[in-house]
Amino acid sequence: MPDNITSLSFEEALSELEKIVRGLEGGQMKLEDAIKAYERGAALRQHCEAKLSEAEARVQAIVQRSDGSLDMKPMD
Numbered sequence: 001m002p003d004n005i006t007s008l009s010f011e012e013a014l015s016e017l018e019k020i021v022r023g024l025e026g027g028q029m030k031l032e033d034a035i036k037a038y039e040r041g042a043a044l045r046q047h048c049e050a051k052l053s054e055a056e057a058r059v060q061a062i063v064q065r066s067d068g069s070l071d072m073k074p075m076d
Contacts, residue, residue, distance in 0.1 A: 008044075009051075010052070010055075013044045013047045013048050014044075014048055016040075016044055017041055017045060020038075020040060020044070023037060
């Protein structure tokens with residue numbers, strides 16, 4: 001995955017991915033540009049999936065105590 005993608009937030013990566021998809025759907029790109037856009041889109045998708053997995057793990061780590069307060073359970 002290109003280094004500059006790893007520094008993007010989930011929202012930034014998703015926004016760029018949406019732009020790439022719109023560009024590819026438009027069908028106006030030259031073949032080589034479309035291939036490069038597709039490759040970057042695949043890397044962005046992978047980055048977004050990793051960010052979502054991290055967020056899901058953090059949310060699952062939050063447990064509610066019987067008194068209603070929240071606590072963090074240790075992650076494996």
